Amino acid sequence: MKKILGTSLLLLSMTVFGQAKEDSIQFAKISTEILNNGKGYIELRDLTKNIGHRLSGSESYEKAVKWAEQKLRDAGADKVWLQEVMIPVWVRGKESLQIKTSNGQWKSMKMLSLGNSEGTGGKDVSGEIIMVKSMEEYDKLSPEQVKDKIVFFNYPFSQSYIETFRGYSDAAKYRTTAASLTAKKGGKFAIIRSLSSAFDNVPHTGAMHYQDDKKIPAVAIGNTTADELAELLKSQKIIAKLNSNCGMKGEKLSHSVIGEITGKKDKSVIVVGGHLDSWDVGEGAHDDGTGIVQSIEVLRTFKNLGIKNNHTIRVVCFANEENGVKGGVQYGKTAKENNEKHLFAIETDAGGFTPRGISLEMDNEKRKQIQSWANLFLPYGVYDFKNTYSGTDLYPLHDMGIPTAELVPDSQRYFDIHHTEEDTFEKVNRRELLLGASTLTQIIYMVDKNW
Numbered sequence: 001m002k003k004i005l006g007t008s009l010l011l012l013s014m015t016v017f018g019q020a021k022e023d024s025i026q027f028a029k030i031s032t033e034i035l036n037n038g039k040g041y042i043e044l045r046d047l048t049k050n051i052g053h054r055l056s057g058s059e060s061y062e063k064a065v066k067w068a069e070q071k072l073r074d075a076g077a078d079k080v081w082l083q084e085v086m087i088p089v090w091v092r093g094k095e096s097l098q099i100k101t102s103n104g105q106w107k108s109m110k111m112l113s114l115g116n117s118e119g120t121g122g123k124d125v126s127g128e129i130i131m132v133k134s135m136e137e138y139d140k141l142s143p144e145q146v147k148d149k150i151v152f153f154n155y156p157f158s159q160s161y162i163e164t165f166r167g168y169s170d171a172a173k174y175r176t177t178a179a180s181l182t183a184k185k186g187g188k189f190a191i192i193r194s195l196s197s198a199f200d201n202v203p204h205t206g207a208m209h210y211q212d213d214k215k216i217p218a219v220a221i222g223n224t225t226a227d228e229l230a231e232l233l234k235s236q237k238i239i240a241k242l243n244s245n246c247g248m249k250g251e252k253l254s255h256s257v258i259g260e261i262t263g264k265k266d267k268s269v270i271v272v273g274g275h276l277d278s279w280d281v282g283e284g285a286h287d288d289g290t291g292i293v294q295s296i297e298v299l300r301t302f303k304n305l306g307i308k309n310n311h312t313i314r315v316v317c318f319a320n321e322e323n324g325v326k327g328g329v330q331y332g333k334t335a336k337e338n339n340e341k342h343l344f345a346i347e348t349d350a351g352g353f354t355p356r357g358i359s360l361e362m363d364n365e366k367r368k369q370i371q372s373w374a375n376l377f378l379p380y381g382v383y384d385f386k387n388t389y390s391g392t393d394l395y396p397l398h399d400m401g402i403p404t405a406e407l408v409p410d411s412q413r414y415f416d417i418h419h420t421e422e423d424t425f426e427k428v429n430r431r432e433l434l435l436g437a438s439t440l441t442q443i444i445y446m447v448d449k450n451w
Contacts, residue, residue, distance in 0.1 A: 020375075020376070023373075023449075026445060027379075027380070027442050027445075029305055030441045031380060031435075031438045031442075033304060033305055034297060034301055034434050034437050034441065035431065035435070035438070037304065038297050038434045038437060039293075039297070040294055040296070040433055040434055040437050041293075041428070041430040041433055041434065043293045043296065044285065044290060044293045044425060045425055046067070047064065047292070047293070048284065048285050048289055048425040049283070049425060052283050052284070053278050053279060053281060054276060054277050054284055055278065055279060055280040055322075056087045056088065056089070056090075056319060056320040056322065056324065056326075057087055057249070057254065058280065061254065061276070061277055061319075062254070064276050064277075065082065065255050065257055068257040068276055068296075068317045069082065069259075071293075072258075072259030072296060072315060072317075075259070075296050075297075075303065076261065076300060076303035076304075077259030077260060077315070078260060078261050078262050079260055080257070080258070080259040081258055081259075082255035082256070082257055083255060083256040083257075083327075083330060083331065083334065084253060084254075084330075085253075085254050085255060085319045085320060085326050085327050085330045086251050086252070086254075086326060087251060087252060087253075087320040087326045087327075088116075088248060088251055088320070088323060088326070089248065089250055089251060089252050090115060090116055090247070090248050090323055091246060091247065091249055092245075092246045093119065093122075093244065093245030094243075094244070094245050095111070095112075095119065095219075095242075095243065095244035095245065095246065096111075096242070096244075097109045097111040097191075097221070097242050098240070098241045099229070099238050099239065099240050100240075100241070101232060101236060102236045102237070106241070109221055109225055110201050110203055110222060110225060111191075111203050111219045111220065111221050112203040112204070112205040112219065112220050112281065113205070113218070113219050113220075113246045114175060114179075114192070114206060114207070114218045114220055115205050115207045115279060115322065115323045116207055116208055116209065116210075116248065116323050117179060117208055117217050117219070117244075117246055117247075118246065118247045119245050119246040119247050120189075120242055120243055120244050120245075122243065122244075124241050124243050125188055125217070125241070125242050125243070126188075126240060126241040126242070127148055127188045127189075127239065128148075128149050128150065128237060128238070128240075129150045129151075129152050129191070129229070129233065129238045129239070130145070130146070130149045130151055130152065131151075131154050131233050132151065132152070132153060132154070135181075138151070138153070138181060142185075143185040143186055145185075146185035146186055146187045148186065148187070149188065150187065150188055150189055150191060150240045151178070151182045151190050152190075152192075152226075152229065152233075153174045153178050153190065153191070153192045153193065154193050154226055154229075155174050155192075156171070156193060156223070157170075157171050157193075157194075157197055158170055158171070164197055164411040164415050165350070165411055168195055168415055168418075171195045172195060172206075174192050174193075174195075175195055175206050175208055175220070176207070176208050176209050177208075177209070177211075178190035178191075178192050178208070179208055179210065179215070179216050179217065179218035180209070180210055180211040180213055182218075183214040183215070183216045184213055187216065189219070190217070191220070191221060191240070192218065192219070192220050193221065193223065194220045194221065194226070195415065195419075196222065196223055196415060196416065196418075196420075197415040197416055198223065198415070198416035198417075199223050199224060200222055200223060200224055200416075201221075201222035201223070201225045202222045202417075202420050202422055203220045203222045203225075204220055204222075204418060204420050205279050205280075205419045206220075206279070206322075207323045217242060217244055217246075219242065219244070255319060256276070256316060256318050256319040256327040256330065256331060257276060257316075258314060258315065258316050258317070259296075259299065259314070260312050260314040261299060261303065261313050262312050263310055263311040263312040264309065264310060265310035265311065266310070266311060267311075267340075267341075268311045268312065268341045268343050269311065269314050269335075269340055269343065270311050270312065270313050270314065270342075270345070270447055270448055271314050271316055271345035271346070271394075272298050272299075272313070272315055272316075272345075272347075272348070272444055273291070273295050273317060273318055273391075273393065274290070274291020274292045274294065274295050274318070274391075275291065275292075275317070275318040275319070275320075275321030275322070275327065275349060275392075275393055276288075276292055276317040276318060276319060277318075277319060277320055277321060277327075278322065278423075279322055279419050281419070281420060281421045282417070282421045282422060282423035282424055283424045283425055284423060285352070285423050285425045285427060286351040286352050286414060286418070286423055286427060286428060287349070287351065287418055287419065287423055288321070289352075290348070290428060290433055291347065291352075291407075292317055293433070294352070294407075294433065294436050294437040295348060295440070296315055297434070297437035298313070298315065298437065298440050298441045298444055299315050301437075301441045302441070307445065309448050310449065311343060311451075313444060316331060316393075318393040321349070321392055321393050325392055325393065325395075327393060328392065328394065328395065331393070332395075332396025332397050332399070332400065333396070335400075336400060342397060342402045343402075343403070344405070344447045344451065345390075345394050345402055345405070346358070346390070346391070346394075346404070346405040346407065346440065346444070347390065347391025347392075347393055347394050347404075347405075347406050347407075348406070348407040348440060349391045349392065349393070350407065350408065350409050350411065350414065351413075352409065352429075352433040352436055353409040353410045353411070353412075353413060353414065353429075353432050353436075354381065354409060354410045354432045354435060354436075355382050355407060355409050355410075355436045355438075356381070356382060356383065356384050356409060356410050357382055357385055357386075357387070357408040358370070358385055358405050358406070358407060358443055359385075359387035359388065359389050359405060359406045359408050360385060360390075360403075361390040361398055361404045361405065361406075362405070366403045369450070370385065370405075370443070370447075371385045373446050376442070376446070377439070380435065380439065380442075382439050384408055387408060389406060390404035390406045391404070405443075407436055407439060407440060409436055413427075
């Protein structure tokens, strides 16, 4: 009996070792193919330089839809289609913010209206600035203290977190709620310190939300500008004047772009994707042009290497992630209506920097299985499988019980440029971008083979 058991264990060990060796060889083939022949960097240059930023509802976003459709066909997709999505239309228009100091001079401040904010209708709105450094400090103010004032929420992005997404999450509540909080106590508009890890005067936009109250404007200023304003407020009364033309302009029909290679075993779906839209400043390179070209690279690599995928591998270029998530919601709704079986979905929406890991939002059994593959990823600098979140566009799939994930790149530089004019093609490194595409292809290869 012991001899039989020992022989069985030996055979199992040889089988496991053989599989690991086979997978290791395939990982190397994937990496070599992408680093030498990958087209993601060239495609990103085309997307960012010839189309540029791609705010939902804009003409440039519609150009990006046609661009993505063609790139998926070029990559070898068996099927490409457009998924209809009703999206909100927000426009920025001309805007300016000035402050008047004790010497009576008006000084312009570099700023950006927050996404989805209403503006001043092209009229000057002015008032005295009052500053708070936290929600708790604001809560202590009476309506009489806030009425007809401009509230400056000077809450800094925490530099203490090594994972900068934690600093971003910590500060994000100020961006999303500042306008509504100010309106409830009768303020005229809100100014926030940008959600930025950089020490510069570059303002960061991003989505804000109104509650059931008066829709007043909200704007962001950069870190050094915020520091200068805070210093001035220590010694003198400051008047601010805002003139902006931003606002919502209803909804329109648009599209997410989808391409796939059909599974040889069954039609169960594995999704990889990013969001095709971006904010209307910069070029939408790291957020999220990199995610789009990396996802297309996955499909191309399966085709170029002749990997016979068991399940359908589907690339989704989601519409409207930045200011509505309508593309993700519609994709989930359609998948449910069509009774499509999804095995796994991963999004890449954290920049095109060096990949460090994969965050896994799924049950423990699936998580542990993927974590058991960690040694295969170590030669490529990918080691972090401990996080448990996934991409924003995937939350409808996660809510349906589907295992979801997100690529985790090095985050140290991302929030220097996130949602700013600085998010340009020049900030992307070719090798880092393609290493991310390699990691995505490797994890999808493993899921396709083992699930």
